[in-house]
Amino acid sequence: DAGVTQSPTHLIKTRGQQVTLRCSPKSGHDTVSWYQQALGQGPQFIFQYYEEEERQRGNFPDRFSGHQFPNYSSELNVNALLLGDSALYLCASSSGRTSGRDNEQFFGPGTRLTVL
């Protein structure tokens, strides 16, 4: 049973560029959440996708956008990259079809983005 997968593993970009990160959820999961983790800090919630729509969003600018596909995989897009966008980007999957009592999220290995 494949867990949450993310690609690429590492990425180096320059300021002003655009980047797309990808995530495939754990088998049986239909909800994908994205988090940004700066060095030495806890993960910060970016947004969550369920049924191909953004269901909840954290305090991130519109430069951060996403998409969910019919197979539940997801993309995170960041435009006009800033130095401060350098971080580990984590994708987490969960099941939105349960009563929601558990709502445990399983995390992927992350994508390390460096902006120069």
Next chain:
Amino acid sequence: ELKVEQNPLFLSMQEGKNYTIYCNYSTTSDRLYWYRQDPGKSLESLFVLLSNGAVKQEGRLMASLDTKARLSTLHITAAVHDLSATYFCAVDASGTYKYIFGTGTRLKVLA
């Protein structure tokens, strides 16, 4: 806005000793999660606590939840070097579908 605070932020302890990490949160929630993160790695789920008074144990780690006090604890018994990592608690604020993470506790167990 929901805030989650952990203390201590850093913890250096000798092997064989006991210690407790605290997680306080600022709003109503009946779901709390503990994760472990090794350097450069992703988050590994440790415990899911879903109700007031919930207690779960796995090996040398035990987690508990007091929703009335808005407090969770992660107790370490007879620490070993392999427990060295950063530990995060996360709260799922009721109805928001998002996790709010604590600041993390960096644990170093000295031989």
